[in-house]
Amino acid sequence: MNQYFHSVVLDEEKCMGCTNCMQKCPMEAIRVKNRKAIIDKERCIDCGECIKVCPYHAQKSVTDDIDIISDFKYKVALMPITVFGQFEDNTRIDKIFEATKKLGFDFVYDEAVFADIASIMIKNLLKKQKIEGPVISSHCPAVIRLIQSQFPDLIENLLNIESTVEIAGRLIRRELKEKYQCTDDDIGIIYISPCTARVTSIKRPLGIHYSALNGAVSFKKIYGDIVRNLKSSNNYGSYRKGNLKGTRWAFIGGQSEAIDIDKYVAVDGIFNVVDVLEAVEMGKLDNIKYIEASACIGGCVGGPLNIENPYIAISRFKHMELLNHGNLKYNYYEIDKLLRSGFMHWDKEIVPTEILTLDTNIVEAMKKLEKIEKILKKLPGLDCGSCGAPSCRSFAEDIAKGRAKIEDCKFI
Amino acid sequence: MGEIKEAMELEYEIVPNDFDSAGEASSNLKRILKQLGINSKIVRKIAVASYEAEINVIIHSLGGNMNVIISAEKIEVKFKDNGPGIDDIDLAMTEGFSTATDDVREMGFGAGMGLPNIKRCTDDLKIFSSKEGTILEMIFNM
Numbered sequence: 001m002n003q004y005f006h007s008v009v010l011d012e013e014k015c016m017g018c019t020n021c022m023q024k025c026p027m028e029a030i031r032v033k034n035r036k037a038i039i040d041k042e043r044c045i046d047c048g049e050c051i052k053v054c055p056y057h058a059q060k061s062v063t064d065d066i067d068i069i070s071d072f073k074y075k076v077a078l079m080p081i082t083v084f085g086q087f088e089d090n091t092r093i094d095k096i097f098e099a100t101k102k103l104g105f106d107f108v109y110d111e112a113v114f115a116d117i118a119s120i121m122i123k124n125l126l127k128k129q130k131i132e133g134p135v136i137s138s139h140c141p142a143v144i145r146l147i148q149s150q151f152p153d154l155i156e157n158l159l160n161i162e163s164t165v166e167i168a169g170r171l172i173r174r175e176l177k178e179k180y181q182c183t184d185d186d187i188g189i190i191y192i193s194p195c196t197a198r199v200t201s202i203k204r205p206l207g208i209h210y211s212a213l214n215g216a217v218s219f220k221k222i223y224g225d226i227v228r229n230l231k232s233s234n235n236y237g238s239y240r241k242g243n244l245k246g247t248r249w250a251f252i253g254g255q256s257e258a259i260d261i262d263k264y265v266a267v268d269g270i271f272n273v274v275d276v277l278e279a280v281e282m283g284k285l286d287n288i289k290y291i292e293a294s295a296c297i298g299g300c301v302g303g304p305l306n307i308e309n310p311y312i313a314i315s316r317f318k319h320m321e322l323l324n325h326g327n328l329k330y331n332y333y334e335i336d337k338l339l340r341s342g343f344m345h346w347d348k349e350i351v352p353t354e355i356l357t358l359d360t361n362i363v364e365a366m367k368k369l370e371k372i373e374k375i376l377k378k379l380p381g382l383d384c385g386s387c388g389a390p391s392c393r394s395f396a397e398d399i400a401k402g403r404a405k406i407e408d409c410k411f412i
Numbered sequence: 413m414g415e416i417k418e419a420m421e422l423e424y425e426i427v428p429n430d431f432d433s434a435g436e437a438s439s440n441l442k443r444i445l446k447q448l449g450i451n452s453k454i455v456r457k458i459a460v461a462s463y464e465a466e467i468n469v470i471i472h473s474l475g476g477n478m479n480v481i482i483s484a485e486k487i488e489v490k491f492k493d494n495g496p497g498i499d500d501i502d503l504a505m506t507e508g509f510s511t512a513t514d515d516v517r518e519m520g521f522g523a524g525m526g527l528p529n530i531k532r533c534t535d536d537l538k539i540f541s542s543k544e545g546t547i548l549e550m551i552f553n554m
Binding site: 281282358363 | 418420435438439442443444446447448449450452453455456459460463464482484529
């Protein structure tokens with residue numbers, strides 16, 4: 001996979017150069033030149049904030065088409081935990097799964113089941129592991145990438161357990177290979193994704209060499225198809241569904257409740273996550289055991305590829321009827337065995353991107369920094385965006401790096 | 413041919429009892445250290461120590477400043493304030509001992525871990541204090 005694959009891309013034709021996305025990007029990865037937005041691939045963490053804020057729908061997501069698994073013998077759809085909140089109040093979730101199956105799948109699995117399993121694993125791991133300072137959840141791929149770029153000293157605080165989606169992929173493969181005596185090449189698994197960062201984590205994963213999933217389809221793109229299938233038939237099978245605690249991973253705070261931990265911080269919204277991570281670095285959260293961090297406000301229900309307003313979706317989860325979640329009894333011993341076998345761990349180091357570093361040589365970096373401070377003193381400090389950079393400071397950095405000219409500032 | 417010693421100096425003013433800007437000096441320092449590519453473990457230690465010291469100046473003193481000298485060999489962070497001074501430095505270094513007022517404690521500060529935390533993070537720590545003011549000199553080796 002391309003070293004710079006990103007699931008967030010710009011449709012130049014629709015872009016009006018309005019600077020909304022540029023101001024909203026938490027990594028200051030966007031510049032506007034010649035009335036077009038440009039995303040710096042080295043800085044972008046695929047959080048999708050730009051997609052959410054673009055009034056012209058020019059910021060888009062790159063996702064797979066469903067037919068990427070048409071050649072596989074066993075076609076699997078992994079439904080996101082967020083899906084229940086996307087449909088009218090108390091639509092029977094089995095019907096949603098059935099409607100999705102009709103799009104060409106042999107099997108439909110519920111991510112919430114694997115959230116139940118992850119909850120048990122995390123709870124066990126936290127009891128055993130002694131990490132200094134808070135453990136940071138590794139569920140949100142945008143947060144992991146944010147840490148990799150802006151908070152490299154916190155990489156060691158990340159929980160070393162794969163996300164629910166990868167756990168699902170690995171366990172589904174194990175189950176199908178046993179049941180049908182087939183190989184990995186026979187199995188095609190697609191995640192129906194509410195999230196751009198998740199698409200990236202499948203196509204260009206961190207911490208592992210390759211994903212257990214074959215691809216990700218945007219939930220938004222197939223929503224219409226699911227709705228039409230829901231209306232066209234009333235028949236549905238009974239699917240294995242996650243328990244109530246697993247389903248609540250869909251919104252912020254749900255994960256922390258499910259792992260039953262005291263002393264946690266649950267933070268949503270990428271800028272709020274930045275604030276909390278800054279506080280961790282300062283040692284302000286040393287008494288906190290776990291940080292649940294979600295780049296999207298509301299948690300995963302706030303992902304850019306969802307249909308529904310996150311707060312409406314959350315209220316649906318909170319009023320979920322019994323038949324829409326499972327009541328599965330999990331084998332704690334087996335799950336603990338799985339945990340201890342390393343089946344769910346990362347096997348590749350997460351290396352900092354060093355995107356903030358001005359130069360690998362400290363003396364050169366100091367010279368650049370002084371240059372930036374000198375330039376900054378000449379600038380008006382309006383952060384207006386007219387130069388095509390999100391702030392005067394980032395503009396000064398661009399000039400120091402030779403990527404912009406001071407004449408681009410309209411106010412000098 | 414002698415070695416060219418390049419060093420960078422930074423200075424930030426710290427206003428007493430100003431909780432709007434509390435932590436800004438140490439945050440700015442942290443950002444600069446990251447831009448200079450300083451080892452992330454060292455950045456973390458400096459972040460913790462400078463934050464604690466900055467809060468001490470805000471809570472306990474009549475105001476002061478943070479002065480930083482960065483070179484390729486080490487980083488020196490010096491906090492200087494205008495009083496009223498630490499009566500008993502050894503006592504102040506004891507974990508849990510605090511002279512913070514109730515107002516300050518209600519804000520969540522004043523747990524009495526500041527100076528011990530700072531000592532834990534630094535490679536060398538010197539404290540000088542009199543009624544005229546206190547100086548904290550921290551050295552972090554690269």
